[in-house]
Amino acid sequence: MPLPSLTLEQRTAALEKAAASRKERVLVLAELKQGRRALRELLDSESAIVRRTPVRKLLESLPGIGKVRAGRLMTEFDIAASRRVQGLGERQRQLLLERFETPAA
Template identity: 55%
Template sequence: MALPPLSPEQRRAALDKAAAARKQRAEVKEALKHGKLSLREVLASDSEAIRKMTVHALLASLPDIGKVRAQKIITELGISDSRRIQGLGFRQRERLLARFSSQG
């Protein structure tokens, strides 16, 4: 399915919106890494940009958790590799919070 053609103004607005979302996600990951935000706070966020972050990226940004450990944890908890925060079910959220109880 082809995307409709965008005017230069629409294209610029879309690029600006995407850049702002990337910046916000980067700030959240940095805050998680340094303990300024908890996992519980991120999971409870109503920000569209944060809700569209993958669970793998979220876990990989936690202190002492890298990409490999994040993948292992996702597999252990039965969460899809491509799952985004907004797509987590209640039980999946609870399992994540229980796994990282010191985080939230």
């Protein structure tokens, strides 16, 4: 089935919406990396932007986690490479929180 053709205005609106979504995602992941947001907060988020974020990008945004370590964690926790935050199972969420959540002082 071919994609519907869009008018110039519809295409422009869609591009602006996509750009705004990418900008918000980048800001949220930067806040996570800087420690201004907690992993639990993002995993429990109702934001459509956060829920559609790939888990790998989320892991790579954690302090001290790079691409290689994120890949190893995805394998260890049995998370598919294409999985997004909204698609995480309860066990996977719990494993991530146990690994990265700091105990309350």
